[in-house]
Amino acid sequence: MKLKRQAFDPDRRRLLRFLGRVVTYASAMIASLGVFGRRGLAGAGPAFPATDYDWTKHRWGFGVDATRCIGCLRCVEACKTENGVARDAHHFRTWVERYVYLKGEKLPRVDSQADPGNIAASGSEKEYRFDNRYKDAKVEKAFFVPKLCNQCEHPPCVQVCPVGATFRTPDGVVLIDHDYCIGCQYCVQACPYGVRLFNQKYEVTDKCTWCYHRITRGLKPACVEACPVNARIFGDQNDPESPISKFIRENRVQVLKPSMGTSPNVFYVGIDKEIV
Amino acid sequence: MEALFDAAPFTGYVFPNETVIPWSLMIVIYPYITGLVAGSFTVATFYHVFGVPRFRPVARFALLTSLSFMVFVPLPLLLHLGHPERAMNVMLTPHLTSAFAAFGFFATFYVVLVFLEIWFAFRENIVAWAQERKGLAGLFYRVLTLGSYEISATTRSYDAKWLKALAVIGIVGAHGLHGYVGFVFGSLKSREWWGSDLMPVIFLVSAITSGIAILITLYVLTSRVRKVPVDLDCLKGMAYMLWGFLIFTIVLEFLEFANMVYKGREGVETIMALVAGPLWFSLGVLQMGFAVIAFFIMSYFMWRSTQDRQLVIGVTVSALLMLVSVLAMRWNVVIGGQELSKTMQGLLYFHPPLLGREGLLVMVTVFALPFGLLWVLTRLLPPWVPKLDHVPSR
Ligand code: SF4
Numbered sequence: 239m240k241l242k243r244q245a246f247d248p249d250r251r252r253l254l255r256f257l258g259r260v261v262t263y264a265s266a267m268i269a270s271l272g273v274f275g276r277r278g279l280a281g282a283g284p285a286f287p288a289t290d291y292d293w294t295k296h297r298w299g300f301g302v303d304a305t306r307c308i309g310c311l312r313c314v315e316a317c318k319t320e321n322g323v324a325r326d327a328h329h330f331r332t333w334v335e336r337y338v339y340l341k342g343e344k345l346p347r348v349d350s351q352a353d354p355g356n357i358a359a360s361g362s363e364k365e366y367r368f369d370n371r372y373k374d375a376k377v378e379k380a381f382f383v384p385k386l387c388n389q390c391e392h393p394p395c396v397q398v399c400p401v402g403a404t405f406r407t408p409d410g411v412v413l414i415d416h417d418y419c420i421g422c423q424y425c426v427q428a429c430p431y432g433v434r435l436f437n438q439k440y441e442v443t444d445k446c447t448w449c450y451h452r453i454t455r456g457l458k459p460a461c462v463e464a465c466p467v468n469a470r471i472f473g474d475q476n477d478p479e480s481p482i483s484k485f486i487r488e489n490r491v492q493v494l495k496p497s498m499g500t501s502p503n504v505f506y507v508g509i510d511k512e513i514v
Numbered sequence: 515m516e517a518l519f520d521a522a523p524f525t526g527y528v529f530p531n532e533t534v535i536p537w538s539l540m541i542v543i544y545p546y547i548t549g550l551v552a553g554s555f556t557v558a559t560f561y562h563v564f565g566v567p568r569f570r571p572v573a574r575f576a577l578l579t580s581l582s583f584m585v586f587v588p589l590p591l592l593l594h595l596g597h598p599e600r601a602m603n604v605m606l607t608p609h610l611t612s613a614f615a616a617f618g619f620f621a622t623f624y625v626v627l628v629f630l631e632i633w634f635a636f637r638e639n640i641v642a643w644a645q646e647r648k649g650l651a652g653l654f655y656r657v658l659t660l661g662s663y664e665i666s667a668t669t670r671s672y673d674a675k676w677l678k679a680l681a682v683i684g685i686v687g688a689h690g691l692h693g694y695v696g697f698v699f700g701s702l703k704s705r706e707w708w709g710s711d712l713m714p715v716i717f718l719v720s721a722i723t724s725g726i727a728i729l730i731t732l733y734v735l736t737s738r739v740r741k742v743p744v745d746l747d748c749l750k751g752m753a754y755m756l757w758g759f760l761i762f763t764i765v766l767e768f769l770e771f772a773n774m775v776y777k778g779r780e781g782v783e784t785i786m787a788l789v790a791g792p793l794w795f796s797l798g799v800l801q802m803g804f805a806v807i808a809f810f811i812m813s814y815f816m817w818r819s820t821q822d823r824q825l826v827i828g829v830t831v832s833a834l835l836m837l838v839s840v841l842a843m844r845w846n847v848v849i850g851g852q853e854l855s856k857t858m859q860g861l862l863y864f865h866p867p868l869l870g871r872e873g874l875l876v877m878v879t880v881f882a883l884p885f886g887l888l889w890v891l892t893r894l895l896p897p898w899v900p901k902l903d904h905v906p907s908r
């Protein structure tokens with residue numbers, strides 16, 4: 239059920255689209271009485287999840303070692319390609335934040351690869367890199383923090399969905415049924431981490447799935463695979479010898495916004511007090 | 515080449531996905547319309563339940579107003595949905611932990627209830643029209659009678675009893691419906707600007723304020739069109755209500771803001787920047803400023819016991835000010851909440867598009883439609899025709 243690549247569509251003008259909708263609405267309203275919208279535009283793709291996969295046997299977990307991240311953004315690149323996320327500065331399933339404390343300043347300066355300055359440096363919204371803006375500044379401390387869906391134990395995004403299109407799997411991943419989502423974006427509002435994004439082409443909400451189509455086949459998520467410094471750690475928390483179990487055992491880990499009561503499943507090492 | 519979405523400019527740090535504002539104008543107009551429904555129904559119940567005779571001239575008109583707006587409440591929501599054709603899923607497979615799952619049932623229940631209330635309120639007239647009118651119109655009223663032409667002391671007391679009972683349920687329903695809209699926002703912990711316990715209450719009182727305001731405006735306007743004098747007693751009654759609820763609204767809104775600032779949780783500087791930045795005009799001038807001006811106009815008139823034409827003008831101006839103020843309040847909640855980044859370290863700037871499914875033009879159209887329906891309804895069921903000699907039971 240992978241979403242196809244989202245892109246700008248030069249031919250469809252806004253007004254035309256709007257007029258088209260007016261016509262479709264009337265028919266859609268009638269149609270909805272009989273057909274409950276079980277026809278997805280995004281239904282193509284391989285069998286998902288893999289047929290011999292038992293989701294009661296796993297409990298996936300994700301670790302981020304911020305001390306290792308070098309801000310190369312290969313993870314962002316890999317994710318966009320793997321999951322067909324729109325190539326622009328407004329749609330990300332994962333992103334990287336840069337925190338820079340300058341000498342004499344109490345608060346860090348924060349930006350991500352989506353910052354206009356960084357987009358200007360890369361030359362295109364389709365390419366991602368951090369610019370060199372602190373080249374001549376007196377930097378006291380600086381680090382990168384990769385972000386992605388926390389696959390929360392108590393996900394507010396799932397709680398608010400009026401139709402139950404988004405749900406938590408027994409192996410601990412929050413997914414969206416794109417054929418059932420009504421596109422209300424209530425879940426986008428409810429996620430405290432700004433993780434959910436809207437696919438304007440298919441008019442449904444999208445999010446990081448830890449590459450569920452890969453992990454259920456024994457592969458690692460694309461971002462984990464792409465990271466050259468092992469800043470992203472992934473594995474099965476049920477297996478005490480998995481990288482994630484070791485990571486949690488051997489480090490003092492933290493989660494983001496614990497006060498939200500979401501019980502995140504992405505564990506961080508090396509983040510600072512000012513992390514948003 | 516045109517983009518499929520509008521990206522909002524920002525200052526500070528915001529999460530990258532936040533730059534596409536999820537809820538825009540349709541979600542601003544939705545609680546506004548719902549509020550008008552609840553407010554106008556409240557005025558009607560003052561006559562039908564509490565038996566305040568001064569509200570008689572507008573009681574039935576208020577019911578028609580409430581229905582006209584209620585019918586269009588789902589429209590902005592449907593326009594907002596990415597997949598409106600799946601909207602029925604909310605009722606077919608409601609996900610019960612969602613604050614929104616009950617909306618469809620609530621709304622349907624309420625529409626049916628207002629229909630019934632209107633039917634009882636107009637029953638005697640319907641019977642009379644069914645006997646007088648010929649042709650298509652006659653047929654229409656004959657169908658509306660549902661086959662019952664009897665009018666006697668018994669049916670009259672029966673109708674009155676039903677009217678009252680339905681109004682009692684209706685007032686709970688109307689207020690429940692609107693308090694619930696406030697809950698949709700207030701229950702979200704992810705947004706500092708929304709996640710307040712006072713939110714449902716503020717939504718409710720401002721809704722009643724706006725409902726009274728729209729009734730005052732429409733009543734004065736229709737009286738002018740019909741060339742009949744405005745019933746000053748009735749107008750004053752509504753003005754008192756407006757004045758009372760307005761004070762309630764201002765005080766609650768102020769308390770909520772004071773709470774947020776006084777607690778001074780992390781990111782309060784960004785909240786202050788939001789109020790001084792993107793919201794200064796809609797919050798400072800339109801929402802608060804207009805409400806305070808309306809308060810002073812009405813207080814002055816009450817103090818001077820102004821009468822006649824001046825009173826009518828003053829009250830109508832205050833009502834119009836409150837209509838703008840409450841609309842601005844909806845904007846400030848819905849848009850303001852999203853302009854304050856979840857990082858609490860950045861602000862986004864929403865610029866409403868003119869065209870498009872959720873643009874300004876559509877918003878104006880959605881808001882105009884209930885007035886059209888109301889016009890039709892007042893033709894079919896003229897609320898001004900005296901309702902024989904019905905006296906509200908106390
Ligand atoms: S991080 Fe956001 S989208 Fe992911 S599970 Fe938690 S609340 Fe839902």
Ligand code: SF4
Binds near residue numbers: 398403404420422426
């Ligand atoms: S956008 Fe889709 S997944 Fe999100 S709350 Fe609405 S229906 Fe559920």
